[in-house]
Amino acid sequence: MEGLRLEAGGVALVDGVSLALRRGEVLGLVGTSGGGKSLTTLALLGLLPRGVRRVAGVLRLDGAVLDAAAQAALRGRRIGFVQQAPRGGFNPLVTLGRHFRETLACDGLRGAAATARAEALLREVGFDAPARLLPLYPGQLSGGMLQRAMLALALARAPDFLLADEPTTDLDLIVQAQILSLLEGLVARRRLGLLLVTHDLSVVARLADRVAVMLGGRLVEEQEVRGFFDAPRHPHSRALLAAHLALYGEALPA
Numbered sequence: 001m002e003g004l005r006l007e008a009g010g011v012a013l014v015d016g017v018s019l020a021l022r023r024g025e026v027l028g029l030v031g032t033s034g035g036g037k038s039l040t041t042l043a044l045l046g047l048l049p050r051g052v053r054r055v056a057g058v059l060r061l062d063g064a065v066l067d068a069a070a071q072a073a074l075r076g077r078r079i080g081f082v083q084q085a086p087r088g089g090f091n092p093l094v095t096l097g098r099h100f101r102e103t104l105a106c107d108g109l110r111g112a113a114a115t116a117r118a119e120a121l122l123r124e125v126g127f128d129a130p131a132r133l134l135p136l137y138p139g140q141l142s143g144g145m146l147q148r149a150m151l152a153l154a155l156a157r158a159p160d161f162l163l164a165d166e167p168t169t170d171l172d173l174i175v176q177a178q179i180l181s182l183l184e185g186l187v188a189r190r191r192l193g194l195l196l197v198t199h200d201l202s203v204v205a206r207l208a209d210r211v212a213v214m215l216g217g218r219l220v221e222e223q224e225v226r227g228f229f230d231a232p233r234h235p236h237s238r239a240l241l242a243a244h245l246a247l248y249g250e251a252l253p254a
């Protein structure tokens, strides 16, 4: 994405944001609330909320410029999305199996082939007995199970890129650690390009290769993760790091 500008009612919410995501690499997108991380992520997916418009910005995939139609066609297929608070991402009235069937039908997979693929995907995200999950409704699963199921659905069409907006925020610490390990393994195994939006710098330290920092709708810093923690350049980056260390002490994972 080059030169993204988003507006609502003539007011700029995001301006001049350029980001590159490469396969096999994790880009951590950080910054305090309201900085524009979620809107930037939604703009990459072509899923901006009503009232927010992209007034500038060129999106390219493998060098080719994507218009809105091309972007919609790639969503879910080459670019998967995992959102915060997984419960809101499922239809509570239909089973997990139906969620998979609808997604897999996009690629013509139906019946026993679709069930086998759904079970393989659920196994890949750590479920030992996936056949037992498919008849369940979202309300019968815990938040951590739903987040893993959402990840499995996002991977169903074998995307090259995954955009994850605060994927661990609503989960307890043990489940957070499981989801992070899972993401780490998926990036390595599938050579995914992962955009990881997070408030949590320990998540960035653990997973990211590069870090981009947003403040007031602008990108104020982008650099390799090691450099970010050793020598953050922007005052906002230094403030984020100082706040993190004040809360959690010196121990950032290596």
Ligand SMILES: Nc1ncnc2c1ncn2[C@@H]1O[C@H](COP(=O)(O)OP(=O)(O)OP(=O)(O)O)[C@@H](O)[C@H]1O
Pocket: 008, 013, 031, 032, 033, 034, 035, 036, 037, 038, 039, 040, 049, 050, 051, 052
């Ligand atoms: N639908 C909308 N209409 C108008 N303004 C919006 C809309 N959604 C978000 N905004 C505004 O755009 C700015 C960026 O919001 P955004 O949600 O992208 O920030 P964020 O960095 O993701 O914050 P958080 O970490 O709290 O999710 C904020 O000022 C927000 O109030």
